[in-house]
Every structure is written in C-alpha cells, then in structure tokens.
Amino acid sequence: MVRAGLTTERLTRAGAELADEVGFDQVTVSALARRFDVKVASLYSHLKNSQDLKTRIALFALEELADRVADALAGRAGKDALAAFADAYRDYAREHPGRYAAARFRLDPETAAVSAGARHAQMTRAILRGYDLTEPDQTHAVRMLGSVFHGYVSLELAGGFEHSVPDAQESWAWIVDSLDALLRNRATP
C-alpha cells in the first residue's frame, strides 16, 4: 500500500489549518488522521500524544505571529509602531482564529523558554521606546498593552461586537488612539 508521507512538520501545519477551521479545542489526533486518510495509531510515530500536537501548533503559531509583527514594525516608531503592532495582532487573530487560540495555549516553562514568547515581549518593549517610559512604568505598560489587545481580540472573536454599532474597527482605532495618548502622558519628564 502507498504511504501517506506523514512527518511531524506536516502534521503540525495541518493541525494549524484544522484549528482555523474547527477551533483549536476541536483539534484532535483523530480528526488529523482523517484529514490524511490514515489510521489514528499511525500518527503516534510522529507525535508523542495529543498534548504534544497542541504544543507544536502553539509554537508554530507563536513564531508565525512574531514574524508578522516584526514585519509590521519594521521601520516604524511612535504611534505608527503602536498601530502597526495592534493591527498585526488583530489581523492575525481574524485570519487565523484557531492559530491565535493556539498561541495562547499554556506551555510548560521549559517549552515556553524556547518559544517565540520572548520575541513578543521584546517587540512590545521596542514599541514603548517611543514613549520614554522608565521602569516600572514600562513593565506596567507592557502588561496593559498585552491585556487590551488580547482582551479586545478575544471579545471580538467571541462575537461580542457583532450586530452592534459602532463597528469593531472604529472602536479599535479609538482604543489605539487612546492608548497612544495615555502612554504619552505617562512619559518621564
């Protein structure tokens, strides 16, 4: 019989696509096997288990998102950088809701250490360089930006702003504007 050509790489990518189609929670080893028209047990030569699959999808999504954000930030500073960062984040979540959810999957500390998590933190701090914040304000600001963006995107994906005015895009712009003003006000004199 002809082989399917499974590899951990291909399974991870297909898992990410599956996540976008059916939701990260619904990503199962069985569903993935069906997609490759292969028996479930066959995947266990390439994946330790279900948790391993999800972890790999999470790492993949974190890298991909970090790459996008890095592209968006290139050559920008100040409010421009803030808006680019915000949009990169939100656009990724809307294009790839399953991968976005994967990127929020809780990793064990050792795995988190080798993930793109650190790049994300660095890029957030890079944006704040435009606002002259000193510690501990800078850390507070990092946390605030992470909270607003993640919170907004989660609520939007959960349908929280559907069928209501003004539309989600307008509020997003208002919020980015407000955050820029807020950070300028917090600047160390």
Add this chain to the structure above:
Amino acid sequence: MVRAGLTTERLTRAGAELADEVGFDQVTVSALARRFDVKVASLYSHLKNSQDLKTRIALFALEELADRVADALAGRAGKDALAAFADAYRDYAREHPGRYAAARFRLDPETAAVSAGARHAQMTRAILRGYDLTEPDQTHAVRMLGSVFHGYVSLELAGGFEHSVPDAQESWAWIVDSLDALLRNRATP
C-alpha cells in the same frame, strides 16, 4: 437503594465548584456523576447533555459575578466606582477561575438574551456616567474597559505575570489609574 437527591440546581452548583477545582474545560458529565457517587446515565434526567451543563454553569457564574459587581458599585462613583468594578472582576476570577472561564463560555443568542449579560453591560455604562462621555465614545469606552479587564485577568490566570516584578497587583493599580486619566481626558467639554 437510597436516592442521591439530584436536581438540576445542585448539579449546576457542583459543576461550578468542579470547574474551580479542575478547570471549566475539564468539567464533564462523568466527573460530576463521580462526585455524586452516581452512574453517569442518571444525570441525563436532569441535564439535556454536556453542553446544557456548561451553559447552566455559565449562566450561574454570570449572575453571581453581576451580583458581586453590583454590590461593589453600590454608593460609588467616578474613579472609586471604576476601581471597585475592576477589583470585583479580578477578585472573582482569582477566587473562582473555573466560574470565570464559564462566564466567558459562548452562549447561543437566545440564551445570552436571558443571561445576566445585559446587567454587566449596564453596570459598565453606569461607571462611565462619571466621565461625561457621549456616544459613540461611550461605546468605545465600554469595549475598552471590557477588553483591558478581561485581557489582564486572562493573562494573570494563565500565569503570565508569575515570577516577575513588579507584581500583578501593582500593574493592576497602575492600569486602573491610567484608565481613569484616559477617560477624564476623553470627557466631552
């Protein structure tokens, strides 16, 4: 044989407790049956299915959280109200992580309509009365507050601020402060 005295009410409450102990995602009809020392099939006289159980826990959590927020807001206005709202929200999530997660469970529109969701929205708007915002700014502000608080609490529960300085409480205070300033700046002259 002696009966266990199952009711939909008791199952929902026990489900909420279970959620706090093992996480909302891990709440299963089987686990709940074990907790009552009863066979799984027995629960199906009181619950339509697993989804029904989760929906009931979600509605319960939404009510409970709304009650807490209402208590916290009583007699307060302005920044005081904002801080009380924020703390009620965060404290609930830390005391009852499973219920908090349940409160974010996506409900179908008909169920959402009879949930305490509307009370939450009203209370958020009530806080903004202290800041003289007119539409559409008020709606933008409602969305922003929801995003920041939900985002911060999710990140904190996911362990995002563990083992790092300054501690989560300090950033929370800084953020509430900043939001108060932001909203005052946005006031309609």
Add this chain to the structure above:
DNA sequence: CTAATTTGCCTAAAGCTATTAGGCAAATGC
C-alpha cells in the same frame, strides 16, 4: 393504610477519542 402512579437511578449498549503493542510491507542502504 394500601394501591396506583410517577419519578429517580440503574444496567446495557453503541459510538467517538486517546493511547499502546505488535506485525507486515515499503523504502533505503549495501
């Protein structure tokens, strides 16, 4: 206070997911 009815929990069974063990055939190396 017993008889009829309703209600509550049980057993049984089928279907889906996760995971492990062991086998045969295809691909690869010599």
Add this chain to the structure above:
DNA sequence: GCATTTGCCTAATAGCTTTAGGCAAATTAG
C-alpha cells in the same frame, strides 16, 4: 538482489457521551 529500517496497519484497552428500557422508591389517590 538482500538486509535493514521505517511507516502505516490491526488489535485491544480505557474513558467520555448519549440513548433505551427496567425496577424500586417516593408520592398521590382511594
């Protein structure tokens, strides 16, 4: 062309979900 490695398979166990049908306990009626 033969030996080895590798890849996908079958088989089996275990847990969760859900439905169907049964018996006993609680409730109501006579």
